[in-house]
Amino acid sequence: MTAPTVAPLSALLAEVAAGTPTVAEMARNTGLSTDVLRAGLDHLVRTGRLQATNLPIGCPPSGCGGCAAAGGCGVAEGGNSLVTLSLTRR
Amino acid sequence: MSVTDRTSLPLSLITPSAKACCRTDTGRGAAPTDPVVALVGAPNTGKSTLFNALTGAGVTMGNWPGTTVEVSRGLWRSTAAEVACDCETCTCDDADGRLDITLIDLPGTYSLDPHSPDEALTRELLVGKPAAERPDLSVVTCDAARLTSCLYLVAQLREQKLPMVVALTMGDVAAKRGVHIDVSALARELGCPVVEIDPRRRGGLMALAEAVRDGLGRPAPAPRATPLDDDDLALEDDRFAWIAHVVDAATGAAAQNARTWSDRVDRWVTAPVVGPLIFLAVMWLVFQLTTTVAAPLQDLLDDVFSGPVSQGAIVLLSAIGLGGSWVQGLVVDGLIAGVGMLLTFVPLMTLMFALLAILEDSGYLARAAVVTDRLMRSIGLPGRAFLPLIVGYGCNVPAISGTRILPNARQRILTALLVPFTSCTARLTVFVMMGAIFFGPYAGTAVFAMYVTSILIIIVVGLGLRSTLWRKEPIDPLVIDLPAYQVPTIRLTASVTWLRLKGFLQTAGGIIVITVAAVWLLQSVPVTPGKNFAEVPVSDSVYGVVSSGIAPVFAPAGFGSWESASTLLVGFVAKEAVISSWAQTYAVAEPDNHAAPGDLGAAVFQTFTESSGGHPVPAALAFMVFLMAYTPCVATLAAQWREIGPRWTLFGVGMQLVVAWTLAVAVFQVGRLFL
Incomplete structure (x- = not known):
């Protein structure tokens, strides 16, 4: 485990920019706890340094009723979706 | 009984004052001389529930983001005694140990950065006003299960010369998730009192009242030192480094960094080769x-x-x-x-x-x-x-x-x-x-x-x-x-x-x-x-x-x-x-x-x-x-x-x-x- 960094947000931004795909891997790389990293990600999204994008997996805005493939895609129930984060320029 | 006005409160009405007298009129609103305590905290940290528990009625409770979208004000008839005040039967003019407090429920916010109207309002009320017009003390609600997320606001408030008490909620949820917080260590690292409360069951409210009364009688603690750098990111980094340190001290660094079996499995399952x-x-x-x-x-x-x-x-x-x-x-x-x-x-x-x-x-x-x-x-x-x-x-x-x-x-x-x-x-x-x-x-x-x-x-x-x-x-x-x-x-x-x-x-x-x-x-x-x-x-x-x-x-x-x-x-x-x-x-x-x-x-x-x-x-x-x-x-x-x-x-x-x-x-x- 790496020693915790004194600049968590900067480290987090560097991890995102480097393409580290998971929070757990970021925790291994930075020595920060996953809680701090998640809070940091939330903060960076709120402040506009990261952009969070919902991944609706192709469902139309009208829901499954408007989709020819409804029922076959496996995402008709629930409604939760993944979120991706990407860096934004400030 | 307490009285609550749920209105969109003009900023001019928030006038801090002190008042240490219990009235016999049960329908009394907040008096200008009552001390003013602001309830602040991130959304879904139990702030509105606490406000209702302290003032008696009025605010819609729920676990939905953004419930508190306007400022609410109520009378908190605080007492440090074991039995809560029952104002319907209370007839004393100057009851021992009782303090009427004007309680303001500010909108839920994660920070004092004015990224939203809620945050701008909270910032204006807590740090934008002249010191004489600010609340006498702030109670910051923090979800123990999401401690890290809540502490950014605390970090910002600690940079001001503001008396404050941290009210730790959702301890039961945190315990279920295996998060155990050392409250005294947390208070030491934050530099302000921390009280564990359970507003749904009225747990810890006496201790909170005691901490608030104590805080009202003391000068505000010295603000936390911040870097002189003008760079926003450097300041935010400093806050998060402080948060990481506080959380480590309060929950144990080993516990924070403990790898679950999920982590161990993921080490292999997500490995590049x-x-x-x-x-x-x-x-x-x-x-x-x-x-x-x-x-x-x-x-x-x-x-x-x-x-x-x-x-x-x-x-x-x-x-x-x-x-x-x-x-x-x-x-x-x-x-x-x-x-x-x-x-x-x-x-x-x-x-x-x-x-x-x-x-x-x-x-x-x-x-x-x-x-x-x-x-x-x-x-x-x-x-x-x-x-x-x-x-x-x-x-x-x-x-x-x-x-x-x-x-x-x-x-x-x-x-x-x-x-x-x-x-x-x-x-x-x-x-x-x-x-x-x-x-x-x-x-x-x-x-x-x-x-x-x-x-x-x-x-x-x-x-x-x-x-x-x-x-x-x-x-x-x-x-x-x-x-x-x-x-x-x-x-x-x-x-x-x-x-x-x-x-x-x-x-x-x-x-x-x-x-x-x-x-x-x-x-x-x-x-x-x-x-x-x-x-x-x-x-x-x-x-x-x-x-x-x-x-x-x-x-x-x-x-x-x-x-x-x-x-x-x-x-x-x-x-x-x-x-x-x-x-x-x-x-x-x-x-x-x-x-x-x-x-x-x-x-x-x-x-x-x-x-x-x-x-x-x-x-x-x-x-x-x-x-x-x-x-x-x-x-x-x-x-x-x-x-x-x-x-x-x-x-x-x-x-x-x-x-x-x-x-x-x-x-x-x-x-x-x-x-």
Whole structure:
């Protein structure tokens, strides 16, 4: 485990920019706890340094009723979706 | 009893004052001389619940983000005594130990940064006003289960000369999650009192009252030192470093960094080299289990459709005078042979969907997404494209629509062009059938090989497009927060399985029935004069003649027979129709074989043997590769047309045909040297 960094947000931004795909891997790389990293990600999204994008997996805005493939895609129930984060320029 | 005014409070009304007298009038509002205490905190930290518990009534409670959207004000008749004040019976003018406090419930906010109206208002009230107009003290509610997220606001408030008390809520939730907070250590590190409370059960309210009264009587603690740097990020970094330190001290660094067994498993499952190998092994196991376990059930259903169902239909039709007519041909050789053959795949699809649902529910598929994403990034494809492509392995249509998640048009086009190479479940049925006919006990491995080939095609074609048409596209980073592994639930597994199976059955009951009818019609219309409708050999029908016209194109790939070529034509409509059309072709060609299970396989094998010059296995492999790589279905084309326009759709169709034909020829020509 790496020693915790004194600049968590900067480290987090560097991890995102480097393409580290998971929070757990970021925790291994930075020595920060996953809680701090998640809070940091939330903060960076709120402040506009990261952009969070919902991944609706192709469902139309009208829901499954408007989709020819409804029922076959496996995402008709629930409604939760993944979120991706990407860096934004400030 | 306490009194609450729930209004949009003008900032001018927030006038801090002190008042230490209990009145007899139970309906009294806040007096100008009462001390003012502000309740602040992140949304969903129990702030409104605490406000209600302290003031008695008025604010809507709930666990919905943004409940507190306006400022509420109430009278908190605080007491440090063991028994809470009952103002309806209280008649004292100057009760010992009682303090009336004007309590202000500020909007829920994560920080004092004015990124939203709520935050701007909170900032204005707490630090924007002159010191004399600010609240006398702030109570900051913090969710113990989300301590880190709540502390940014505390960090900012500690940079001001403000008396404050931290009220720690949701201790029970935190305990369930294994988070244990050392309250005294937390207070020491924060530099302000911390009180554990449970406002829903009125727990800790006396201690909170005591801490507030104590805080009101003391000067504000010295503000936390901050870096002199003007850079916003440096200041925010300093706050987060402080938060990390505070959380470590309050919860134990070891506990914070303790690796769960999920973390340990993920270390391997998402590793750059081992991760993809595990993913491939898991998928191989899924296909092997599916084909092995479902095969007997599939044979049983095949027996039922080709035996009792077909015979029963013939008997019924004969009974009403339609025996031997074209109606019997349509029903028995068309619908029952075609749709029935497709329905024999229901056990297989059920098992496949159930296994995938289990993988999904357990959390493994999220890890597979990481593996896929890493692979895509390593070859220079946009990271986010992994999701539409994964969806494509279920069905290409929503996957094409899913390309909308990509940030720019060129990335959407690139991904939409790659999606048709993902092997959807419709193609799976054909692979399973071909696997059973040509590879026997290795059917699962053959199907698995097709999926691996699909991934390889996506990589190669993707790289090709990246290095030509998409050379200058940037690659966006992607972060996934992996859920913890969990034991799959029967309810969810059954629900997802049924949902997907229903989609398969709807396809079989809708477009496949229409396709079967159309194929039957084309097989019934004679091309040569002198033949009657529905009494013509398939090879002399419109269907047979057109198929014979294109069959030579596939001769270099070893499946240049009209029977095989015709299924590929029908496959443009939907890949499930490949099986039904095969069943129809051989049922019509050999109409006496209804009760002979397995004859379809023998007939297909014979056709491939003849068309390949005695190399049926490489020809079958080439056929499967072609089927996997060429245009999936008309619905996918329609989705592409809608998402990326006609020009790119037609480009895609051309590219798919070229890739599919080239690969099929290569597979057959190389394969026949060895097999």
